Amino acid sequence: MNKQEIGTFLLRVMLGFTFLMHGLSKFQGGLGNISGWFQSIGIPGFMAYVVGTIELVGGIALIFGLGTRIISVLLIFIMAGAILYVKLPAGFMGNGEGTGFELDLVLMIIALHLGLNGSSFLSIDSKLPNRKRGQVSDKMAS
Template identity: 85%
Template sequence: MKKQEIGTFLLRVMLGITFLMHGLSKFQSGLDNISGWFQSIGIPGFMGYVVGTIELVGGIALILGLGTRIISALLIFIMAGAIVYVKFPAGFMGNGEGAGFELDLILMIIALHLVLNGSRFLSIDSKLPNHKKGQDSEIIAS
């Protein structure tokens, strides 16, 4: 087992936990409230439901290693939206009135790493019959 596989596994699980908690928070505070807030910043309200569901279900899927590349790609779009629509005006580190986009950017880069490299170690994806053995390492090598 390579150190890179363990490192990527840790990134996958921590990204999964982070988004699971953010999605859970959206559900606990009420998706109707999230939908209303999305509308107040110029995003269609239904996207609050979409984002909350992707974060909650996607977080669980990442922890389990199921659909890692697909979920990570969706999270990249969510983080890009968060940066552009919410965090960018506050700057990289924040402006005293709101948080900056440094954490969102880091989460987006971790998700990009998972899109590019996958994460086979302790993943359901690696156990699926249609998953080609060594597929992730071939992509890394190229």
């Protein structure tokens, strides 16, 4: 274990907790309401359910270190959508009428770091068998 592993672990847990809370908020506020808002800004309403589920379940998965790279890539797309569809007009720091995209960008960069590097310290992923593509397991070969 080194300092980088601990730092990446902390990023993974905080990103997971942040998205868990955002997903929980969407479910508590009613996904139907979020769906209507999505439609009002030009995003198909069903995407509210997709985004809410990825945030909630993905946040939990990140906290436990399950599917870190896959979840991180999905969160990159969510943050890119949030920036482009919602926050970009307000600018980086906001314009007094809406919040800026600085936090969304930071979350996206943390997700990018995790997507590129993974996070094995205290993760379920590190306990799973590590098989490369095309490799036949010993049980299947027998």
